[in-house]
Amino acid sequence: MTNNDKSISIDIVKYPVITDKSTQLLEENKYTFAVDDQAHKKDIKKTIEHTFDVKIKTINTCNRHPKKKRVGKFIGYKKRYKKAIITLEKNYSIQLFPDN
Template identity: 55%
Template sequence: MDEVKYPVLTEKTIRLLEKNQYTFDVDQKSTKPEIKKWIEHFFHVKVKSINSHIPPQKKKRIGPIIGHLTRYKRMIITLQSGYSIPLFSNK
């Protein structure tokens, strides 16, 4: 699925893994129900809740032209207890 771009691994998202929360960057047009359905189907887990936000745009300068980097939406997905995404498992 092209809507989920990649998982986010930062210091904060690694701390969120202890609370069973996983962070993904997704397409800006994606909705919470679409992402929930896709995550549950692809990883065979139960999603408890989803929080989303759109980070502010960053400017990029190339010579005299000032442009903007691509926009994305960040989703923080909380799974029900007993479930985990194998992409992040310690085993």
């Protein structure tokens, strides 16, 4: 294996984030995914392009801090994750909601 041949890990992308704001961004051809918090933009781009067979224009990432969660008298935290907002080229799209 040479330096140019890097394996693509599908485990980088965890799941699509479905919120009110992310569904509004779908109209602008922007998709939101929760990704591994150690992943770089280059790795995310390779994985998304290979998995969904699309062309990516830009990637914006942000680290989401863990929120407090209270269950009765116990206080804990939700998991920390990185969110990636991916803008695709004009002619491409991703089917997040398959038609019935």
